[in-house]
Amino acid sequence: xxxxxxxxxxxxxxxxxxxxxxxxxxxxxxxxxxxxxxxxxxxxxxxxxxxxxxxxxxxxxxxxxxxxxxxxxxxxxxxxxxxxxxxxxxxxxxxxxxxxxxxxx
Numbered sequence: 697x698x699x700x701x702x703x704x705x706x707x708x709x710x711x712x713x714x715x716x717x718x719x720x721x722x723x724x725x726x727x728x729x730x731x732x733x734x735x736x737x738x739x740x741x742x743x744x745x746x747x748x749x750x751x752x753x754x755x756x757x758x759x760x761x762x763x764x765x766x767x768x769x770x771x772x773x774x775x776x777x778x779x780x781x782x783x784x785x786x787x788x789x790x791x792x793x794x795x796x797x798x799x800x801x
Contacts, residue, residue: 701745701790703753703771709733709762711743731765741778744788748774754789 701709709731712720723730733742742759751771755763756778763773778788 698741698744698788701743701747701753703731703745703747703766703769704750707731707751707769707771709743709745709766711738713738729769731762731769733759734761737762741788744790746789746793756788 699711699714703709706727707729708723710720710723711733712730713735720730737743737759740758741756742762744756745762745766746754748754751769752774753766753771754774754776755766757775758778763775766773776789
């Protein structure tokens with residue numbers, strides 16, 4: 697989840713440097729819109745974004761460029777101070793959760 701985070705059925709946050717170009721092209725062929733995380737926000741977990749619901753996400757505070765890109769796609773963004781638990785511990789919001797069963801709406 698540190699290189700691709702699905703946000704909605706047609707939207708994902710991606711760190712393009714670590715994704716094969718054919719995978720990126722396949723997502724684009726499937727009409728996905730991709731939000732590219734800037735290099736300077738990769739180490740601060742800018743790509744590790746947890747979808748709470750379609751276009752509603754939780755991410756580590758301190759990734760303003762990625763947050764602005766998400767908001768430009770009308771994504772509601774919640775942040776948390778993750779300097780100790782996430783940045784130092786190497787686990788973003790997706791790593792701090794357990795799978796749950798969701799009912800499709």
